[in-house]
Amino acid sequence: xxxxxxxxxxxxxxxxxxxxxxxxxxxxxxxxxxxxxxxxxxxxxxxxxxxxxxxxxxxxxxxxxxxxxxxxxxxxxxxxxxxxxxxxxxxxxxxxxxxxxxxxx
Numbered sequence: 001x002x003x004x005x006x007x008x009x010x011x012x013x014x015x016x017x018x019x020x021x022x023x024x025x026x027x028x029x030x031x032x033x034x035x036x037x038x039x040x041x042x043x044x045x046x047x048x049x050x051x052x053x054x055x056x057x058x059x060x061x062x063x064x065x066x067x068x069x070x071x072x073x074x075x076x077x078x079x080x081x082x083x084x085x086x087x088x089x090x091x092x093x094x095x096x097x098x099x100x101x102x103x104x105x
Contacts, residue, residue, distance in 0.1 A: 004105075005021060007100045012037040013034065014032050017033050025073075025080065041073060042071050045070070053099070058096075060088050067083050067085045067104075069083050085101070085102050
């Protein structure tokens, strides 16, 4: 399996969902694209994730290490432990237009 990846817009809407993300988290591309990233964030982590994500989108800086071990919510409802690294995608004027995440089970 390649590294599962996803891309979200600055509001947290999923724009791209790889086949490997589907294998890891159970949602098909059709189910995931257009949905909120919170679909895969366990409820107890949604508040902290939202605050950190918005800060990252505004500043391009994260308080997290380059690779963080966290939990994601599988379509089945099971919690999946994984490592995640994120990077900002910048537009022509330097603004953040998307965030790419690479996951490792």
